[in-house]
Amino acid sequence: MTLLRKMLPLAILAAGGWLQAGGARASGDFTCTTAWKLDQTTYADCNNLPFLSPGNDSRVNLQLLLIDAGKAVIGPPPTTDPPTPPIEASASPFTWEAFSDQIGPRTPGQPDSGDSVADPGSSDYASGEGSRCRTNADGAAAFAAALAASPGVPAAEKTALTAARQALSPNCDDSGPPAAYAPPAGVTSALGRSFSAYLVGTAGFYGGDFDGARKAFASLAASPQPWLKETARYMLGRVAVNQAQVGAFEDYGALSADKIDKAALTEARQAFDAYLKAYPKGLYAASARGLLRRVDWLGDQPQALAGDYAYAFAHPGPDQRNVPVGVLVTEADNKLLTKVKPADVGDPMLLATLDLMAMRTAGPNDDPPPSAIKFDELAAQKPKFAADPDLFAYLLAAHRLYLEADPAGALSYLGAPPPPGPMNDLGFSRLVLRGLALQAQKNWTGAQALWLRMAPTARPAFQRPMLDLALAWNEERNGGLTDVFAAGTPIRDPQVRLILLRNDAGPALLVQRVKATDAPALERRVARYVLLYKDVMRARYAAYAGDATLAAPKAPPPADPNNPNPDEPDQSLFDWPGASDGYVCEDLSKLVRALAADPRASHNLLCLGEFARQHSLDGYSLNSSAPADELGGAPTQFPGRTFARLDAYKQVLADPKAPAADRAYALYRAINCYAPSGNNGCDGQGVAKSVRAAWFHSLKTDYAGSDWARTLKYYW
């Protein structure tokens, strides 16, 4: 029976449902760039944070509220294949999928869904795939068990009836009319005939003859056999809810609310209500409650549906609900949160989730979202939050900060900070918002003190690592970069530290990190790579030779050669042997020495261009800083400007001392910066098409004898 109890709900709930493409928001691709900041109002797949935030996936915000309500837990760290670092131990923003995999409680033995892959009856259906046929195998097993437990049915009849039930192999998607069903002959006992009637009902139900099914199950609603009586009463509801939606999913599989059979829907509600009244803890109680959600969804009753979800979240018991909390969150998101208005929702958790969504702003690649909620609209929700004034105040403060850029207004709703102590998710969120408001006021030391005060009592999963990002972002803007790397720093997150080294660090700090024998080996290798790269590319030529003698521990071979650690730098860049074909250059060490002696010599500039070109260094992330509002976005402390190829070519062309061969090659390369699209693919300031035309003309006439002139056929 547990199997049946487990199987029914999701199967039917999702039957014919129109499920959204999850956290991907129907984007059709998986690309998402992590934004290393806490102030997020733009939704992006990969940028969820562990506090209530408008930029979060609505399901993450709802989960955080459910954790506070004691209705969900952050589960034990999952195992993965191949193993990946646990996201809860990282300061990085994360995806909904990674987060939800940690959320429980889950049904034992089931990762995060209500159905079991191990069950043969469901192996042909994906998780969440809808079809009333999904219950056929479990139903057959339950029928056989009930029959076996009925001494009133003669053995021969039992055999015939069990075989007949097993022989039912329905196709719920057959486009043809329902086939007639003949129960097995020779069943004459009174109870045997009842089971036979149940068979007729079952065949009608799966075959799409709902009128026939209703008639058969109704005849059993007062059966003296308890399983038949209870199951038939429940099946009357299932028959009606399936009948209500016949033809309601139009050509492309989407629901047309106006094609729902309203009378059948009413009948379904009455049948399930009657069943639950008679069997509040019955075999199918949780399933019936889940199907009542479906009735409200099909009936387009947003207020009732919001109430259903609030009830379901609050009542996780096995008689009340048969889907794990993570699945219910996704269902609520698909069926309710993306459809309803705040006015339809009374439950504070669901309403707060909806309000945070309504505070989103459009990202650079988004279409504009519907206009954001206004402060007055939010304030008018006060009665609905009577039981949760802190949550309400949080929403008002978030509106002030995120949408009105009014940090003082935000702080006025956050009250005095509580004494240090354990924080639930709302408590943590309130303090984070306070810190963001202080930083918006440029009160760096106030915010830093707050982050530091939160650290000892922050939850090790998610909260504590996130404070590394908060602290580092703060230090970066408050002249505290070296403090981040000082002994005893609280900021240990490897990615946070590497971002600062790549973007912000000057030569002295980089040298210090390469030499730091107590630093993680990867950090030392990254520091060395960044130092040498920027020595070369930002014209710190004289220091290069000395810096190149600094040693960092060797990199271990990657666990998976196809998936090298993206943070592991390739130090072989600095072993560049130069070029012996085409435009001839000496190796990198000699080139840098030559640049130190004469940084403007055309040959040196062209060879540095070759180094950049051959390694595809145009547009490389180390050439510029992170966006100004993200970690790594403060002005870099590394001196100089990054070498840019197109600028170098122009410099050669403007140099009267440059030899003809160098000028020809500079023209050739400068023109090629625009191949093949007509857009400048090189770093450096672009030029008008007329300039490129003139370059081409000059190459073809002034340097007509050069290989470069002969090779180039077009300009772009």
Add this chain to the structure above:
Amino acid sequence: MVGRRRAALAALALGLAMGPGRLALAGTVRAADYDAFWLWGGVTPQPALAGARSLYLLQGEVRATRGPDGAVRLVAQGGAIPRLRQGEVWLDYRADTLRWPPEVYSQILARLGRWRAAGDPVAGLQIDFDAHTRHLDDYARFLADLRARLPPGCKLSVTGLLDWSSQGDSAALDALGGVVDEVVLQTYQGRRTIPGYQAYLARLGRMKIPFKIGLVEGGDWTAPPDLAANPWFRGYVVFLKNPAE
């Protein structure tokens, strides 16, 4: 309204008469100008679908969960089984992993069987996997295995990234050609056309497998001048959005 629809249909008919890609399309992508579409979960069907020759309907996502067993599972997405009687329709599956356990194959093939039983004109499966160019050969092996599992008459389509044509190892890309019936190259990311997408298109001449161009409704498209003459070009697929988006 009626006038506009009729005009659009006339343009469509003209396009068909001239063959795919012969229509010089430029500017903002309007659904009414095209006849093949992706319909993703949560997107409301719109009138342009009525004239569709090809539909790609999202059916689910194969993803590696971080559950206790690290299992790879198929999660259903999209709508109910369609009830189409004209044109052709594809079952579209996204994947973030190629380590598919046996039940994922059986679930997908069973779904395909249910579509056929429902009378839908099933063309085949489309796999939407973000294969990096350097892993194209792995992807080709996976697809060859998948292809061998498909029932007769079932085609295989994949979405592709624009840089496949510009950076892809052409041998690996050609290897896909023996395996898939078409590649649909996406010119958008998220819900916006990729800025500078023309730069990638310049090398479409390297493609030696049948390909379509994937556009996003409301996005930008100007066909490169030599596209219509490309013998491998098979037309467009437009990713539909909701009107408010």
